[in-house]
Amino acid sequence: MNISSCHWLKRFVTTFMIGSLLSVGLQTAAYADVVSTAELAAQTQAETQRQQIGGFLARDDVRSQLLAHGVSPEAVEDRLDNLSAAEMQQLQDRMDEMPAGEGILGAVIGILVIFMLLDIAGVTDIFPAI
Amino acid sequence: MRDMRVATRLRLVALVFAGLLTACQTAPQSRQLTSNWPQSLPDAAVVADVPFFPQELYQCGPAALATALGASGVSVHPDALVDQVFVPGRQGSFQIEMVATGRSYNRLVYTIEPSLSALLTEVANGNPVLVLQNLGLDSLPQWHFAVVKGFERASSELVLNSGVIEDYRVALTVFERTWARAEHWGITLPEPGEIPATARFDRVLQSLVDLENTSGDFVVLSEYYRAAINRWSEEPELRMGYANLQLGNDFYREAANSYEQIVLLRPEYAPAHNNLAHALIELGELDEAAYHAEQAVRFGGEFKEIYANTLQQITRARAAQR
Numbered sequence: 001m002n003i004s005s006c007h008w009l010k011r012f013v014t015t016f017m018i019g020s021l022l023s024v025g026l027q028t029a030a031y032a033d034v035v036s037t038a039e040l041a042a043q044t045q046a047e048t049q050r051q052q053i054g055g056f057l058a059r060d061d062v063r064s065q066l067l068a069h070g071v072s073p074e075a076v077e078d079r080l081d082n083l084s085a086a087e088m089q090q091l092q093d094r095m096d097e098m099p100a101g102e103g104i105l106g107a108v109i110g111i112l113v114i115f116m117l118l119d120i121a122g123v124t125d126i127f128p129a130i
Numbered sequence: 131m132r133d134m135r136v137a138t139r140l141r142l143v144a145l146v147f148a149g150l151l152t153a154c155q156t157a158p159q160s161r162q163l164t165s166n167w168p169q170s171l172p173d174a175a176v177v178a179d180v181p182f183f184p185q186e187l188y189q190c191g192p193a194a195l196a197t198a199l200g201a202s203g204v205s206v207h208p209d210a211l212v213d214q215v216f217v218p219g220r221q222g223s224f225q226i227e228m229v230a231t232g233r234s235y236n237r238l239v240y241t242i243e244p245s246l247s248a249l250l251t252e253v254a255n256g257n258p259v260l261v262l263q264n265l266g267l268d269s270l271p272q273w274h275f276a277v278v279k280g281f282e283r284a285s286s287e288l289v290l291n292s293g294v295i296e297d298y299r300v301a302l303t304v305f306e307r308t309w310a311r312a313e314h315w316g317i318t319l320p321e322p323g324e325i326p327a328t329a330r331f332d333r334v335l336q337s338l339v340d341l342e343n344t345s346g347d348f349v350v351l352s353e354y355y356r357a358a359i360n361r362w363s364e365e366p367e368l369r370m371g372y373a374n375l376q377l378g379n380d381f382y383r384e385a386a387n388s389y390e391q392i393v394l395l396r397p398e399y400a401p402a403h404n405n406l407a408h409a410l411i412e413l414g415e416l417d418e419a420a421y422h423a424e425q426a427v428r429f430g431g432e433f434k435e436i437y438a439n440t441l442q443q444i445t446r447a448r449a450a451q452r
Contacts, residue, residue, distance in 0.1 A: 031378070033439040034408050035401040037371040041339045043432065044332040044367050069219030079214055082230035084340045091226055099312065100222025101262055101275035103190030103293050114270075 058085075058092040065095050157303035157310075159246040164286050164302065168247060175254045176280030176289055177201065182296040183208045190293060191215045191223025194275035195231060197291050198260040201277075202319040204235045222273060225262055229317060233344045237319040238337050238354050240326045244314030246306060248328040250281050255327040257318040264311035273312065278305075322353035331362040338371055348379050366392050366399050373405065382412040393422075400429040404437050411444065416451070420444045 059080055066076050083091065091098075119127050167173075181200035185193035185208070192208035192215055199206050214231045215223040232239040242248045242259060252259050258279040266272030280289030281302075288305050292298045309316075318326050325334060338358070342351055355372035362368055373388035389406035392399060404426035410419035423444050426437035 031408055033436050033443060034374065034377065034405050035370070035433050035436060037335070037342065037367075037374045038339045039433070040367045040370055040401065041332070041335045044335060066217065069217045071217060071219075072213065075213040078234075079227065079230070082214070082234045082344050083226070084230070084343060087226045087230060091224070095224070098224050098226075099262065099264070099271065099273040100217055100220035100224055101191050101194075101228075101273040102188040102220075102222035103185050103193075103274045 058088045062088055062091045062095070065091070069095075157306035160286070160302040160306045163246055163250075164283075167283055171247075171250055171254055171283075173283040174281065175250075177253060177256055177258045180258050180277065180279045180291060182291045184294040184296075188221040189216060189223075190275045191228060193293075194260050194277050194291075195223075195228055197277045198258060198317070198319050199232065199235055199237065201258045201279075202237050203321050204237060206235065223275065225315060228260070228275065230344065232317070232319050233341050236322075236341075236345050236347050236350045238322075238325075238334075238341055239317050239319055240329055240334065240337050242316045242318060242326065242328060244316075246302070246309075249278060249316055251328050252318050252326055253278060253281060257320055257324075257326055259316040259318050261309060261316040262312040263305075263308040265308050268311060271311070274308075278316070320354075322350045323357050325354070325357045325361050329361075331358070331365050331368060334358050335367055335371060342375065348375065351375055364395075366396050366402065369395075370401060370405065373402075373409075377405065377409055377412075380412075382409050385409040386413060398429045400426040400431050400437060401433060403429070404433070404440050407440050407444065411447065416444060416448050420448065 062083075063076055063080060066079065067073065071079065080088070116127060119125060179201065181197055183193045183196050189208065189212060192211035195211050195215060196206050196208040211231060214234070215227045217223060217227075229239045229241070242252060249259050249261075258277050260275060260277050263274045263276060264271045265274050274293070276290045276292035276298075278288055278290050281287065282289070285299075286302045287299045288302060290298045290300060290305075292300075320326055335358075338351065338354055341354070352372070352375065355368065355375060358368045359372060369388060369392045373385050373392070376382075376385035376388060386406060386409040389402050389409060392402035393406060396402065403422040407419040407423040407426065410416070410422065420441070423437065423441040427434070427441055430437070
């Protein structure tokens, strides 16, 4: 990456972060001294997960993980917007261990592979040509 | 070379053996259900009007989510969901993004209790459940999303829209094993104005908060809040959520009325006094506001700094008026 595109990226990220800060700021500034529903909800839950302040870092991290997994840059911001802070945190912490539902067609292919292996090993003979 | 063949064979034998062992595993919840069918459950139920979208390769996530959204009154094609839930590098979709995307279509997304009886109760009440299954083995997982929409006691079967099959009937025991390998995970997306039959109030409240923070349509949220308050009329937090929603959307008089109801119900519930004070500030009723801020300070509790700030704000505003 050359210097100018790096600079452009930095500016983009900074602008974006300032934008996000502002929108969060506006939401809370309107009623700074109201007890929010989120606070009450946290209070009612035994397994309270106090939301971490590292939100922006989590967002950056999850963004780059999703991009690395092939999610398109056009779609990624919308996807991040849809996540709650707790969900963001979970994705950041353990995206690589999370199951990703793919489905039955995948299963069929998986079973084919197993039987092909079994065939190759001489345990089964489903594909006589192998 | 020979050693390698032996090692490969041993591994395959181990895998098949593991598979057979899994098959021998009991399905405890199914067994309990069939031997002792709950009186609250009908003998059979199938939710009507559940759409069906045959999945394309690896895309059970978008197909299952479109199915659940369709049953909840949101008409959306799986193709429109691919960009929001599909992760190409994993050839699949994450549970978290299924939940988040369901919310982005203005629906409450509720994760049910991890039990077959909760699952069947939801279905019996007309709420299909989107489930995650591991169709393979723990050591060779095959993750899959499907929608459970019916069951039949006589045959001990469930009815699913799954993959490329509409009305797929599967034995309760087989389903339980595949579901248990995915930690019995399931979500349901009730229509606005409805709350899942098996829901817990604290988790509904959290789901509502999450919905409010992502899409936050006032009308839809109001309908969910009113249904939840109907179900759990004694819980002040749900009423607070509704009143806060009204306040946040500048319906000050309605919000004040809602907070007043909570104060009547629970005279010493400080958060309601505090927030009522803010609604009254907006309405220009500073004397009343001061009274309720004082009450909040008096009863105190976890948010007492907030109450002190509210009172200060009112004192300043009154001083400025004079």
